[in-house]
Amino acid sequence: MSDSPQAPGVVDLLGVLAYAELTGFLRMAEDATRFAPTLTDRAALSDLAATEYAHFRLLSQWLESLGVDPEAAMEPFVTALDDWHTQTQPSDWLEALVKAYAGNGIALDFYREAARHLDSATKNLVDEAVADEGRSEFAVERVRAAIEADPKVSGRLALWARRLVGEALSQGQRVAAARPSLAQMLVDAHGEDLAEISRMFARLTEAHGKRMSALGLTPGP
Incomplete structure (x- = not known):
């Protein structure tokens, strides 16, 4: 593995993804303890x-x-990642x-896009x-069952999901500004063609919309 040629920004990409996974572990474990209504849910x-x-x-x-x-x-x-979790505490x-x-899904989609041509x-x-x-799954x-039991929660959760994405994009801009190598990696992966970059964001938006639909929520604007 150590003999593989490394494109500029690869260490940054692996570093941000590693910390995203570490903080994801810590926050999910905390949320399982704080909020899970049953032991089965806590285990899941x-x-x-x-x-x-x-x-x-x-x-x-x-x-x-x-x-x-x-x-x-x-x-x-x-x-940046700690701030995102602080600002999006459930x-x-x-x-x-x-x-x-x-929330975590759209961030992971972005990392996958960055790695497409490595x-x-x-x-x-x-x-x-x-x-x-x-x-x-x-x-x-659980979310779909909750919406079926009380449809009023759908609107609140849709607003929450949009807030998660908005905060994720904001922190992503901070990371890109601080670590230009990551931004350059996206340019290198998709070329200078603005149409291709637009298609990348369309893929991200489409994937997020599918997740929202799976949850029984409207994607929103």
Whole structure:
């Protein structure tokens, strides 16, 4: 692995993704303890958190194989990601589920886009680190059941999901400004063609819309 040629920004991409997985693990574990209404629900969200931690370990080991200190690679992104979690603290179980499924999902889609044209080993690593493999399906089932039981919660959760995405985009801009290599990676991956970059954002929007629809929520503007 350490012999693979590394494009500019690869360490930054792996660092931000590793810290995203670590904080995802910590926040989901906390939300499972604070909000889960049953032990079964607590176990389900804890299982998703454990997957996040496994992905973090995978990324950390890869960074070490490249001769990079994982803590040093993650450090530039601590403030932005911590701020996102601080500004998007769920107030109840349903908000925690929407954040775990839709909020984290759009961020992981972005990392996947950034890795599209990297060397195959790194791209496969990123794909593995952001893979869901149906583990979050329980979140969809719980949210849809709650909406069926009380349709009024749909509007509140749709607004919450839009807030999650808005905050994620805001923090993403901060990261791009602080680490130009990540922004350059997206340009390199999609070329200077503005139409191709527009298609990238269309893919992100489409994927988010599908998640919202799966939850039984309207994507909104």
